[in-house]
Amino acid sequence: MAQSQTLVLPPKKKRSTKKVVRNWIIAVLLIAMYVWTFSDIGINWSQIFSERTLNNMGRVIPQLFSPEWAVAPDALRLMGETLAMAYTGTLMAALLAVPFGFFAAKNMIDSRLINTAAKWSLDGIRAFPEIMLALIFVAAIGPSAFAGVLAIAVGSIGMLGKLYSEVIESIDMHVVESLEANGANKAQILFYGIIPQVIPEFLSYAIYRYEIDVRSSTILGLIGAGGIGMMIQISTMNRNWDEVGMALLIIILVVTVIDYFSSYLRKRIV
Amino acid sequence: MKGTPNPQQGTVDHGNPPGLRAQQAKWKLTFVFVVVVLVYMFTSWQTGSSLIDLWYGLPDVWRMVLELFPPNWGYATETWGRLSETIQMAIIATTVAAILCIPISLMASSNIAPNNYVYNITKQIMNILRTIPDLLLAVIFVGIFGIGAFSGIMALIIFSLGILAKLLAETIEAIDKNPLEAIRASGGNTLQVIVYGVMPQILPQYTSFTLYVFEINVRASLVLGFVGAGGIGQLLQRSISFFQYGRAMMIIIIIFVAVVIIEYISGKIREEIM
Numbered sequence: 397m398a399q400s401q402t403l404v405l406p407p408k409k410k411r412s413t414k415k416v417v418r419n420w421i422i423a424v425l426l427i428a429m430y431v432w433t434f435s436d437i438g439i440n441w442s443q444i445f446s447e448r449t450l451n452n453m454g455r456v457i458p459q460l461f462s463p464e465w466a467v468a469p470d471a472l473r474l475m476g477e478t479l480a481m482a483y484t485g486t487l488m489a490a491l492l493a494v495p496f497g498f499f500a501a502k503n504m505i506d507s508r509l510i511n512t513a514a515k516w517s518l519d520g521i522r523a524f525p526e527i528m529l530a531l532i533f534v535a536a537i538g539p540s541a542f543a544g545v546l547a548i549a550v551g552s553i554g555m556l557g558k559l560y561s562e563v564i565e566s567i568d569m570h571v572v573e574s575l576e577a578n579g580a581n582k583a584q585i586l587f588y589g590i591i592p593q594v595i596p597e598f599l600s601y602a603i604y605r606y607e608i609d610v611r612s613s614t615i616l617g618l619i620g621a622g623g624i625g626m627m628i629q630i631s632t633m634n635r636n637w638d639e640v641g642m643a644l645l646i647i648i649l650v651v652t653v654i655d656y657f658s659s660y661l662r663k664r665i666v
Numbered sequence: 667m668k669g670t671p672n673p674q675q676g677t678v679d680h681g682n683p684p685g686l687r688a689q690q691a692k693w694k695l696t697f698v699f700v701v702v703v704l705v706y707m708f709t710s711w712q713t714g715s716s717l718i719d720l721w722y723g724l725p726d727v728w729r730m731v732l733e734l735f736p737p738n739w740g741y742a743t744e745t746w747g748r749l750s751e752t753i754q755m756a757i758i759a760t761t762v763a764a765i766l767c768i769p770i771s772l773m774a775s776s777n778i779a780p781n782n783y784v785y786n787i788t789k790q791i792m793n794i795l796r797t798i799p800d801l802l803l804a805v806i807f808v809g810i811f812g813i814g815a816f817s818g819i820m821a822l823i824i825f826s827l828g829i830l831a832k833l834l835a836e837t838i839e840a841i842d843k844n845p846l847e848a849i850r851a852s853g854g855n856t857l858q859v860i861v862y863g864v865m866p867q868i869l870p871q872y873t874s875f876t877l878y879v880f881e882i883n884v885r886a887s888l889v890l891g892f893v894g895a896g897g898i899g900q901l902l903q904r905s906i907s908f909f910q911y912g913r914a915m916m917i918i919i920i921i922f923v924a925v926v927i928i929e930y931i932s933g934k935i936r937e938e939i940m
Contacts, residue, residue, distance in 0.1 A: 430761075452810045460806065480709035485705050487705065520820045523925040527801065528918070535906050536730035537723045541713040546727070587792040615801040619892055619903070622713065632805055640806070644798065651797040661822045 445652060459637035460644065467639050471627055471646050479650070481616070482609040485548025490602040492635035493553045497560025502591075515561075521554030526612045530621040541622030548609050548616075556605055563597040564590070568590050600662045607658040614647050668873060700917065705763060715909065730911075737919055738912030745920055752897035753924070755815050755890070756883035759822030763830055764876045770827065771834035778838060788837070793805050795828035800886045802897040815896030826879045833875045834868065840866045870939050877932045888921050 499514035530547035616624020631639035779785035807817035846863040891899025905913035
């Protein structure tokens, strides 16, 4: 073609063999992963594509979208309990996470041992889903909102402690040094040098965590730890999907409102 | 609360000694503090979780923790099947969600969406999806499809779709528009604009977000078994309700190790990509 002489594309970049090999390895690994996944997973397809499923769909979905308004007051009361659980739990965690944050911050504690121990315990807490903690607490103290509060309090320390330690590590150490040079003792340094610098961020993270905790505490009731999840559990057992629909509607509304207020407050603080 | 305009604000800013301003800030702080404490007192009373309850509850929690030890190491081999099911559920759900989220996030980004209605409606639906907890979706799907991994996968797909579409839509909204215009100017259609203009620009973030969602899905799928939606959570719940605490501790250890390993690998890959 005549055109190819005038419109020459730039030569393609040569790929290094290292990259080619790497890409092949990735591709093979991916394929192996998918083969393992799809050959091994036990899904009972005949159960899923059965008449029962179709009947369920025809019953469940319309009921979900026509919420039962009669249970609205009950659902609102339980949602209030959920919000209270999240609040108590988050506040406990927000206070308990402060020492963790200080121990995990490199510029506060000189000992590497304590630093690493604090970091690892925070990472350890974060690895567990809240609802698993709730399961254990329900087994320990019986089904109650208190079990949910404990689960949220323990679960939130992991994230808050980590964020706190990052905030503490990023503070202006000149202030601390000048206080030290003026002969301030440890408590004075803490209250006049460090706390004023970190308070806004701490608050902002605590509010953010509250937002997350509201979301996760809505389901804690499914395993008996109080809140609106209780109602969902009972309604599903009785196959009253219209009541589940009402609970769902309230969760969506309340979570949206909380998200909105939380981001508004956080913008004002920081 | 804090939004009310303060008539003194103007005078404080003009010439008054700085001490006054601090005084006002102090009052404000005290007010917020009092409100926080009052709400706390109310909520801890309502949930029965005051310090006294904590004191009385502690021995029970402590006894439970002691009963969890020693873990039943021999039980570990019996859990592999369920653990691999958990991870497989996360893999399938992440893959499907990653594919489905491409058209959805294109519709939910203001610079690509064909018109404002499509953009707003898609965005609102995704916002609503994100507010529904994964376990609740699992409850609903178990009601429809019955007990098993399939219900869990469906719940994870819906749940991760909301997150993935939001993250991706934000990335798409921030891309460089010049290549798109160039392709359009040389006669490319919408599909070509997306494939040659949008895709190459978002690919690294797309991969990274997918891995991130995979992490979230692994974590979520661990507990889906609590409501009968497959995975290792089912074993955990069963062993706790049958008071086999040694087994429960073994499962907890396995879950812990699995989460740490997967997050480590995924974090390393994400660092490499970005």
